[in-house]
Amino acid sequence: MKKDIFQAISDPTRRAILALIAIQALTPNAMADKFDMSRQAVSKHIKVLHECELIKPEQSGREIYYHFNAKKMQEFDHWLAQFRQNWETQFNQLDQLLTTIKEQK
Amino acid sequence: MKKDIFQAISDPTRRAILALIAIQALTPNAMADKFDMSRQAVSKHIKVLHECELIKPEQSGREIYYHFNAKKMQEFDHWLAQFRQNWETQFNQLDQLLTTIKEQK
DNA sequence: TATATATGCAACTTTTAAGTTGCGCAAATT
DNA sequence: AATTTGCGCAACTTAAAAGTTGCATATATA
DSSP states (O other): OOOOHHHHHTSHHHHHHHHHHHHSOBOHHHHHHHSSSOHHHHHHHHHHHHHTTSEEEEEETTEEEEEEOHHHHHHHHHHHHHHHHHHHHHHHHHHHHHHHHHHHO | OOOOHHHHHTSHHHHHHHHHHHHSOBOHHHHHHHSSSOHHHHHHHHHHHHHTTSEEEEEETTEEEEEEOHHHHHHHHHHHHHHHHHHHHHHHHHHHHHHHHHHHO
16 A cells, blocks of 8 residues: 555654665665665565655666655655644743743742 | 654544644544544544643543643654755755756756 | 676565444533 | 443454565676
8 A cells, every 4th residue: 555654754664764865875785784674674665665755766777776855755844834833832832931930030 | 552753643533633633622522523433443543642742631520622732743843854954955956957057048 | 608686576474553342430410 | 319421441353564585587797
């Protein structure tokens, strides 16, 4: 089943992969070396990340370098936007509370 | 098993719950009315959200109002921060490309 | 050309998550 | 006091995801 970006990042291994290739594009084998699991297991995670376009393949001979797709990650940022106002409000309320306490002294 | 915030938001129903209570605190029954599933199913989602502290209960008689915990949601924002620089870079590169094309005309 | 390496795909097993039903308890209502 | 309502917990079923092993294919290298 095709997953969305929320499901894609819900797995710790996939988050680790994203963190790695955000710094530098890597091949599946290079990624697998970093994790304590089979290459095929990592390969399945790559497939998930690729299907939801969080990573992009670049063929180079028989090797495939996977690049991080920052644009797709921004979808996450957009989803968060609906809550951003919310937490700014809560912090303003905290500020007000602190100010009130200060004034009472 | 206790889930982390990434797993918590990977479910569409839980994201919908968060979007609802970010606007206004609701009781489990009020939430269940909004979804086409049993109250108990919704209650399980509430449990997940509560365990990872994305929501906070406020008892009022026999009713429990669940509030959105914006502070916890910020953890995503912090996680995203590691990639933000990355996508800003990619956009700068796109800008440069567009500028180059423009100058060639 | 034979062999080693890099990768993806398919079948299978195991684990985990989602949803249902049934129950118990405490607060409200009659 | 009896009943209804709001909620959580536990057991169960079903569905899906994670990981394994084995195989096929294409590109390198000896």
